[in-house]
Amino acid sequence: MDSQQDTAVFAPSGEPDEAAVLAYLKAHPDFFIRNAAQITDMTIPHPVKGAVSLVEWQLGRQRERIGTLTDDLMQLMIQAHENEYLFSRLLKLLASLSAATSLDDFSERLNQWAKGLKLSHAKIRLFTDSWRLGAPFRHQDLALSRAHFETVRLSRFGDRNHYLGQLTAPEIQLLLPDSAFVGSASVSMLGGQHDLGVVIFVSRDKHHYQKDMGTAMLDQVAYFLPQLLQRWVELA
Known part of the structure; x- marks a missing residue:
């Protein structure tokens, strides 16, 4: 069964079919565990460094996600501070005018x-x-x-x-x-x-x-x- 699925990964031209590769990896989540040593040696093109390992690429992706989340959190903090300032100013005005x-x-x-x-x-x-x-x-x-x-x-x-x-x-x-x-x-x-x-x-x-x-x-x-x-x- 696995050999049939492995064969299905390749298109008639002999080139790997990307959609089939993705489907195969999703169907075999233990693939990366079974091939940990080989995956460590894999490299991915990088626009600045030329090439990076798959592990380094994944860490970079995680850092980008963390950076995005940090930026979002900072924006929320800024908005909360602005809202607190707004509320404080309005409350002061309302109290003053009411008196x-x-x-x-x-x-x-x-x-x-x-x-x-x-x-x-x-x-x-x-x-x-x-x-x-x-x-x-x-x-x-x-x-x-x-x-x-x-x-x-x-x-x-x-x-x-x-x-x-x-x-x-x-x-x-x-x-x-x-x-x-x-x-x-x-x-x-x-x-x-x-x-x-x-x-x-x-x-x-x-x-x-x-x-x-x-x-x-x-x-x-x-x-x-x-x-x-x-x-x-x-x-x-």
Whole structure:
């Protein structure tokens, strides 16, 4: 039976058939034990060393697998560290904003949090058709026309909920009219439906915010800010 299987390993041309060889080795797992001495002497072509023994080749493969697993583990550790940092920062912000005693205090606490991230400041703008911003509400600097913002949204956001990068002079005049210098900024749509306004974080460094940056922290901030703001501002 074995001799028939051995013969089946060869193609009609007399050359070994690779598929049949693999099938034979799988069917005879003791092959490597029975031929240990010969296997030790076998060599395999190597692009750098010319040739290596089968044992050395196998060890190299194992080292590659270990290296890949190590890289994967390092990535997981980095992600875990980043997630821990993210959670810590968000928890600190949420605790601070929840303790605010007025809308002015709320805005100042948000600014201080931004400065803790080495940013210049933060600004909230609320769409006038989503919030009750008429008298006696006195914080008119928060009001933003949705129609006026639509041009920015179409040119900067596309189908995203954030824009990260530099702003033009007209965009700064619309969104941040009181800001002395804006290098770059993140502009995030507020609310679960992304339709209540924007929160803007400003950096003096024009290269700080880049379009390919992650937005996990901004997602969370933009989501919970409107809920906290409703202590002082009513939804329309």
